[in-house]
Structures are given as structure tokens and as C-alpha cells.
Amino acid sequence: MGFDQPSLKGRALRLLAGREHSRAELERKLKPHETEPGELARALDELQAKGFIDEQRVVASVLHRRASRLGASRVKHELQAKGVSAEAVATAVADLQGSEFERAREIWRRKFGEPAADAAGQARQMRFLAARGFGGDVIRRVVGGRDAD
CATH class of the missing domain: 1.10.10.10 (Winged helix-like DNA-binding domain superfamily/Winged helix DNA-binding domain)
Structure with a gap:
């Protein structure tokens, strides 16, 4: 790998600096940059263990950015598209339906x-x-x- 190419972990951190990303989103965006099998999974495991990837923060971020402008159905689809677990999606949607x-x-x-x-x-x-x-x-x-x- 040349010095001009950031590592997978570096690319992931750059994406996470912009906004919260789910693990599934990072896998989708970084897969084309993986040079050896398992390299991406190891990098994401390390970031997840250190708390850089957190599903609850992803949910909170989507709710904060989108709930004031969208109904529960659209927020639900957005969370599902991000690869958030079914339980977290159900909890978020139940909270939204009250308002x-x-x-x-x-x-x-x-x-x-x-x-x-x-x-x-x-x-x-x-x-x-x-x-x-x-x-x-x-x-x-x-x-x-x-x-x-």
C-alpha cells in the first residue's frame, strides 16, 4: 500500500468524522478498498470495540436529523437502509409514533x-x-x- 492511500481504518474514521455510520454502511462504502479478505472486518471490529461504531448513536443521529421533518415510516426505512438491527428500529419507531x-x-x-x-x-x-x-x-x-x- 502506498503512502498516498489511507488505510481502511483511516477511511472509516474519516467517514465517521462526518456523521455517525452503521457498520453495514461502512462495509458497503469501504468494501471496494479492501485489498485482502477479512481486512475490512478486522478494521471495523477494532473500531467497534473502541466505541467508534455505535448503533445507538446512529439511531439517535437519524432521529435528531430527520424526525422533525419525516414520519415514522420514512425514518423506519432510513434506519433499515443503514443496516440498523430490527429491535433498534422497532424501538425508535415506537418512540416516534407517540408524537x-x-x-x-x-x-x-x-x-x-x-x-x-x-x-x-x-x-x-x-x-x-x-x-x-x-x-x-x-x-x-x-x-x-x-x-x-
Whole structure:
């Protein structure tokens, strides 16, 4: 390996300096740079043992960055795509669902501010919230102007 090529561990640390990454994300991004079988796994094992790779921090980071703008469904898919364990995803989504209506209402209020004048406008508002991962019941309550049950 030449001096101009950073080690796998160096590349992983550079990625982790930017934001939290799950082990699966790092494997996906660094696999093309692996020169011998098992080298990447050893580097990631070492980083994980030292606490540089932490699934709970990945979950917390995604929730912090995305929960204010996305529904539980979209956050769930994002966590799954990052390779977060099913248990951690389920816990995070359960926590988000408690505030789903309030978050959807705040996003709707910032974007639209008032109920739609007609059915086409209402459909557009509903599609906007659906694209952000909010569930149908929550969307109907927000766009229909009904408060939390």
C-alpha cells in the first residue's frame, strides 16, 4: 500500500468524522478498498470495540436529523437502509409514533398554514405529508383540521 492511500481504518474514521455510520454502511462504502479478505472486518471490529461504531448513536443521529421533518415510516426505512438491527428500529419507531400527529401538524402548518380551499388542494396537502412518511389516519386528521383524539 502506498503512502498516498489511507488505510481502511483511516477511511472509516474519516467517514465517521462526518456523521455517525452503521457498520453495514461502512462495509458497503469501504468494501471496494479492501485489498485482502477479512481486512475490512478486522478494521471495523477494532473500531467497534473502541466505541467508534455505535448503533445507538446512529439511531439517535437519524432521529435528531430527520424526525422533525419525516414520519415514522420514512425514518423506519432510513434506519433499515443503514443496516440498523430490527429491535433498534422497532424501538425508535415506537418512540416516534407517540408524537406523529404533532410533528405532522407542525410540518403541515409550516408548509401550508391553512386548510385547502378545495378537494384538489386538500389532495395536494395529503400527498405532501404522505411523501414524508406519515400514516393515512394522521394525514386525514391534520389536513381535515381535527385535533388529536
